[in-house]
Amino acid sequence: MSRTKPYSRTIPHPLFERLIVEDAMNEDKEAWKPERPHEYGYFPGCVDFMDVEVKFTHLNKGDADHASIAAASIKLLNYANIDPLILDMNIFKCSGHDQLWQGQLEVFDALKEHNMRRLKESGIKIITCSCAECYRTFAVDYDLPGTLGIKVEHITQTLQGRGLKFKAPEDVTVAYHDPCRLGRMMGEYEAPRDLIQLVDGAKMVELENNKERALCCGVSSMMYCNDATKAVRRKRLDQGSDAGIDLMLGGCPKCYMHMQCMLNEERMNPEEGHHHDYEMMDLMQFLVACLEEEN
């Protein structure tokens, strides 16, 4: 039996996708034990790889700092009196979300096997992620609550209801952009909004399409960045301009990456005439900025 149809399309491999695949295929059999037991584990995801991608390619024109999302998350967790075990890329591997959705099941299975073993060794009870894609992958595709009995939370759910207080450096109008993985797939719409409500001096407005009807940022699983997906993104950014916001907040580093990329590109090419007069930020970055002002 042979394939009668040739592949009509191939999946592009950005640099950091190649890095993750190489990482996944290098088997790491060494045992590992954390220095002391932790209840919470924090999984930063592939933000380091994203920074590598941004620095070595033309994407984002170089000023985005994704690793600051991880730093901000850890700071916020400490502020909420949580001492998390950092499940970083030295010990763990990428959660494999992109590989799964690109159809690379072999890579995903290798990543999953490694991460499941490490999670068993780590002895944590709750894993929290600042990335909506990792959250969905751990909860649904790994099925951690069912297999290892580890509760999976998005960081907004962890921080929700812990009596945190924030103060914005100046009065801002913000809007929350629902990531598809956190919103439509996992059904969490309220926790990020509750967190934004806690910020003193931040006025939250809803974009035209919100919650389960939220528009997509245009790229998922790093597959295509072309004119059509940019049009999807522009439509979403236009809604932000219509709402008159100063900041758009996202719950997923990927949304942040793609949106900020588009905004930067517009700024680099002002002759094209598309301009959105605001910034995109991850929710964690925004909250930390509000935290430091209070201190």
Next chain:
Amino acid sequence: MTEDNPSEVVDDDAIEMIYEHQEEQISLDTVNKLENREDHSVLEADMVKGEPLYPHEMTRDAVLTLYILALFFYLAAFVPPPLHKAADPTAGTAFPPPLPDWYLLWAFGCLKVATDLKIGLPLSLIPFLGLEDIEIFLMTAKVWGTLVQGLIVGLVVAVPFLDRALGALIDPQYGDVVNRGHERRPIEDPVRAAIGVYGIVMVIMLSIFSINANIAIYYPEVTTDVLNQLTIWGPIVAGVITYVFLDRRRSEGAKPLTDEERFSLYVDGIKDRRMQRIYEFKLNRCYQCGLCDDICPVRDMEGEHELNIIYNTFQNEHDGVAMWSCITCGMCTAVCPQNIEYIDYVLEQRALTTSGASL
């Protein structure tokens, strides 16, 4: 050449002008479409175009009604009904007895099956009191047989109201029927299908039971007792067989494919009946409302015409574009009235297509 025939020159020019005009129109349409994107989307669409009741429908219906009325008046005035001979009260009872119309035989059967309803209290079993057995008479066979008919019709009326409660009792997952919608095919809901078959067979058996006297003329061995047993057990056996058969088919259809089957599915498309069932289970709730299409951001930006994503995928008619340009944002599932998880299907298809080729 062109000087000999000036009309041709004009024709060429005209054709060029027409082309230019058409191109202008197309570009204008595209610009308009991009500028008025909202109009194209279900998010803002609040009106459905159609024909108004008045005057369109009203006029047509009035003409038809008056025409038929005129016909009745004509017939009543000029064609009187024929009169037959007067009835003879001295005529003997007919045998075999006359029967009601076939569609009322089940009601007739109810009347025949029913007996007098009594409750017997065996008081003589209580020692030392010397009481006698009492029999309480509840209702006669006539009343009971008539009430049973009303009971059956009432049950049919009550089904939509009882359905969800009973369904939730039988199958706890059935509780979210409000979001999920009903299963439309018997194979997806064996319990309800079995109850339906039980009812249909019951009506047929009651109808047969009601003509027992007529049957006895031709087949003396089919006695009333045999028919009685058939009326009780026939529907039950039919219902159980239906349930067992459908349940087996369901579990067979829900089984995942083996690697070999998946591969042949990619190469040859869906041919095997069993594989087809698996895809039906995912997508066959689609009733082509097109909401997914209206909301899909990819189609909004890329597609010129309607893709009808979910339906075309179910029909295996998508050209592969939907598979790889899908950004898996899940908006189609969010608006889908049947909650079809289209992105799960996309995930499966991508894994199928790239299996072994990703490294």
